[in-house]
Amino acid sequence: MLRTAYLNPSGMTTSVILLNLYGSALHILTIVKRKCVKDYIHHTQSYMRDVCCSMRGGMGMESHYVDAHLVQRKLLIKSGKNANKCLEKELVVLSDSERKKAKLDRSQLFHNSDSKPKQSFALLGKAGAGKTTFIQRLCLDWASGSLPQFQFVFLLNCKILDLTQSNCSLKGLLLDLSMSPRCEDSDSVFKHILSCPDEVLIIFDSFDHIKDFEGLLQSPAKSHTNTKYTIKQLFSGLFQKEILSGCTLLIATRPKDVLNQVLRKMDSLLELCGFSPEDIELYTSKYFGDNTSLQESALKQIKNDRYIFSLCSNPLLCWTTCFLLEHQESGNDLPSTLTDLYQRATSKHLQLASLENSSLCKNRKLLDIPQLCKMAWEGFKNHDTHVNPASSTELLDCALKSGILTSFKTSECQKNHFADLFTQNLLSAVHLVQSKQVNEKMVVANSVVHQKKRKVQGESQDVLQRFVTGLVFQKAPDGVSILDSSVNIKAKRKAVETHLESMKPNDLLPARLLELFHCVYETSSAKFAKLLLKNLPDNLSFYGTQLCPSDVYVICHLLQYASTLKRTFSINLQDTCIPISGLKELVGLQCIKAFWAHTADTIGLWEDLHRSNDELNLKSAIEKFTLHPFKATEGYHIESLPVLVQIHREKKLPMSEPVSALDEGVPALRHLQRLEFELGVQNGPELFPKLVEALPSLQSLQHLDLEKNQIGDSGAEKLAGVLHYLKCLKLLNLSQNLIGDAGVEKLAKALASVPSLQSLSLYGNAIADIGAEHLALALPDMNFLLDLNIAFNKFTDLGAKKLGAALKNCTGMKSLELWNDCIPYGVFEHLRLQDPRIRSL
Numbered sequence: 001m002l003r004t005a006y007l008n009p010s011g012m013t014t015s016v017i018l019l020n021l022y023g024s025a026l027h028i029l030t031i032v033k034r035k036c037v038k039d040y041i042h043h044t045q046s047y048m049r050d051v052c053c054s055m056r057g058g059m060g061m062e063s064h065y066v067d068a069h070l071v072q073r074k075l076l077i078k079s080g081k082n083a084n085k086c087l088e089k090e091l092v093v094l095s096d097s098e099r100k101k102a103k104l105d106r107s108q109l110f111h112n113s114d115s116k117p118k119q120s121f122a123l124l125g126k127a128g129a130g131k132t133t134f135i136q137r138l139c140l141d142w143a144s145g146s147l148p149q150f151q152f153v154f155l156l157n158c159k160i161l162d163l164t165q166s167n168c169s170l171k172g173l174l175l176d177l178s179m180s181p182r183c184e185d186s187d188s189v190f191k192h193i194l195s196c197p198d199e200v201l202i203i204f205d206s207f208d209h210i211k212d213f214e215g216l217l218q219s220p221a222k223s224h225t226n227t228k229y230t231i232k233q234l235f236s237g238l239f240q241k242e243i244l245s246g247c248t249l250l251i252a253t254r255p256k257d258v259l260n261q262v263l264r265k266m267d268s269l270l271e272l273c274g275f276s277p278e279d280i281e282l283y284t285s286k287y288f289g290d291n292t293s294l295q296e297s298a299l300k301q302i303k304n305d306r307y308i309f310s311l312c313s314n315p316l317l318c319w320t321t322c323f324l325l326e327h328q329e330s331g332n333d334l335p336s337t338l339t340d341l342y343q344r345a346t347s348k349h350l351q352l353a354s355l356e357n358s359s360l361c362k363n364r365k366l367l368d369i370p371q372l373c374k375m376a377w378e379g380f381k382n383h384d385t386h387v388n389p390a391s392s393t394e395l396l397d398c399a400l401k402s403g404i405l406t407s408f409k410t411s412e413c414q415k416n417h418f419a420d421l422f423t424q425n426l427l428s429a430v431h432l433v434q435s436k437q438v439n440e441k442m443v444v445a446n447s448v449v450h451q452k453k454r455k456v457q458g459e460s461q462d463v464l465q466r467f468v469t470g471l472v473f474q475k476a477p478d479g480v481s482i483l484d485s486s487v488n489i490k491a492k493r494k495a496v497e498t499h500l501e502s503m504k505p506n507d508l509l510p511a512r513l514l515e516l517f518h519c520v521y522e523t524s525s526a527k528f529a530k531l532l533l534k535n536l537p538d539n540l541s542f543y544g545t546q547l548c549p550s551d552v553y554v555i556c557h558l559l560q561y562a563s564t565l566k567r568t569f570s571i572n573l574q575d576t577c578i579p580i581s582g583l584k585e586l587v588g589l590q591c592i593k594a595f596w597a598h599t600a601d602t603i604g605l606w607e608d609l610h611r612s613n614d615e616l617n618l619k620s621a622i623e624k625f626t627l628h629p630f631k632a633t634e635g636y637h638i639e640s641l642p643v644l645v646q647i648h649r650e651k652k653l654p655m656s657e658p659v660s661a662l663d664e665g666v667p668a669l670r671h672l673q674r675l676e677f678e679l680g681v682q683n684g685p686e687l688f689p690k691l692v693e694a695l696p697s698l699q700s701l702q703h704l705d706l707e708k709n710q711i712g713d714s715g716a717e718k719l720a721g722v723l724h725y726l727k728c729l730k731l732l733n734l735s736q737n738l739i740g741d742a743g744v745e746k747l748a749k750a751l752a753s754v755p756s757l758q759s760l761s762l763y764g765n766a767i768a769d770i771g772a773e774h775l776a777l778a779l780p781d782m783n784f785l786l787d788l789n790i791a792f793n794k795f796t797d798l799g800a801k802k803l804g805a806a807l808k809n810c811t812g813m814k815s816l817e818l819w820n821d822c823i824p825y826g827v828f829e830h831l832r833l834q835d836p837r838i839r840s841l
């Protein structure tokens, strides 16, 4: 180029040269920028490798991580007045068998099997289920090149973000507030990010820490330039694709603690399942590593203690148990309650920290534990895990060393937080129980479940209640209790006791009832267990409340007291996700006389008992199973019916030889009296044939409600084909089903073969004169019919007159409703005058 300039020194040539020079400079600049972006990505990856390589307690991610599964969940979209309820209510609860089918592993998380690409993901799990750990693992995957679809991953921790602070840009959020290293050339990197949004993954961990969800989706950020927003607005802008459209969003949250307005709009909802029994064994072996003797004895102790084993399905509680087993003297029993587990573990953490740094905190007594507990309570009240930075450094240092606190760093700041919900809530409970500034009323308000509160309370409140109740009633020997033995807590104990005694469990919603079981369990008192059992209603319902292994353990444990009180119960376990092992335990209890559960899981239980040759329990599980009253609102309520019917008819389980316990078929089918099919327009027509298949087996059915399912003429015809089996049917509701003349013709003939029918509704269908005539012909043969509602159909005065004439021959009938717009008013009035049993509405 210089050579050209020398040869051509004219003005024209100079501009060419300058252009060339400019072009080259631009090229070099682009290369430099590209290198700078590449360097940033490399730097971030190695930073992530450092930050994410270890778990709590210093254990290596590579060596100690257990690949827990995910389950794909679905939402039941509700409208109208139910729309804004807590998410847990809308998550479709899968049966154990469906959960097994819906399992995914980490590598399948971002796979797009549908045609519509998924861009927003919610990772759901209870406290300690391993959401943060899973995300750490995901970041490590990215850092090692396993998520090549993403050039950038930004990890934001909502625990340490101030979501209302109003001076943040998108660039600031991603490059300064995320867990990424400082960026030297943030402008170039950000420009690059904007140029490839579909290669960006943004993760919001601890999303439930956004305290105020109201208006979260209003006023989203609309510009990615330097305009300043609140972090909430930036989240909203990202979520609603106003900024960085095309990027992938992942939020991790506890389902109970978040409103569903955001989650309902997510493309994919994934639940972290916690540890399976095999995972618990694997984790325990990993935890104790090469120390084989300790490993063996720990595993034995955990497996032999059913309560602890059930707790260990929560990874955090599994870690806590292992920590305790590692440090407590051999020969000591395992804790028998959650309060006991946490106070022993917390005391041990503090003790170890004081030993490690004797100059800072020589022993527990010197450490200002009440101050630590007060801090925990202040945080709890504000739904905050953050610790006031003005607290004594000695206290903070010791709490950090003990692992009770943990610190989070961003390129901007470092903040101290309580390490987990259980530890913070135990310390909060200690404050409530032993601080003189807290009165009895306050303790009661945070102890056992409250009858009147209608709102679903968060998980944090549930755990606090268990700890407060556990602490006031505990009889722990000295040295184990975290409470200061010199503080008198008698008055508080008395207040909680009075409150417990006044509880009326029959008024409680299922989720509250479960919490009451937990609180009573934490008291370790046979007196309270018996009191609870005495006051329980005969029909226990956990319907719609997800039951984890420790929930099942606690329910079973307390129900054992029923035999001394000679009480028996029926239990509703529908939509609880109860694992088959849990179902087996509960159904096996003597005090359980009947149970409702998902049909597919019940069949799974029978198969399990049959495989293990447990004929006695199989017989009892078959006899105890009930379907009454059967309300089908979800597809899966009906889908497994044909298998049940097959078992009933063939008197054997699928793929088995005849089973003597099934000699009489399935009692639940034989005895079912009431069935409501409420699948609606969407699923009704498709699943109705499966119901029809089952109807001949329902010999005791008295009440069949099929309103609003659009079964149409073809559905009516199918129903007509089986009606003669329903010898006990008293009520048949076929309102609003698009049934026309063809359908009613078939039905009319068949209805005469239902000897006991008393009430029939064909309200709001499409029956015209021909159909009315068919019905009129059949009417005198329906000997027991009392009420017929055929209003709001399409027949005219012709049809109405035929029906009116037929009524004369039906002396037993009490009412005939036949009003519709096509009948001239005069004709209708005339008919009514002739026979007052004819009614308008």
Ligand SMILES: Nc1ncnc2c1ncn2[C@@H]1O[C@H](COP(=O)(O)OP(=O)(O)OP(=O)(O)O)[C@@H](O)[C@H]1O
Residues within 6 Å of the ligand: 055, 056, 064, 065, 066, 067, 068, 125, 126, 127, 128, 129, 130, 131, 132, 133, 134, 206, 254, 283, 315, 316, 317, 319, 420, 421
């Ligand atoms: N898959 C896993 N393998 C091994 N250990 C795990 C796993 N998941 C969780 N843990 C252990 O459980 C502890 C708690 O997990 P984590 O903090 O990820 O739970 P979380 O669901 O994020 O809880 P929270 O809702 O309270 O934030 C971790 O510190 C780790 O010790």
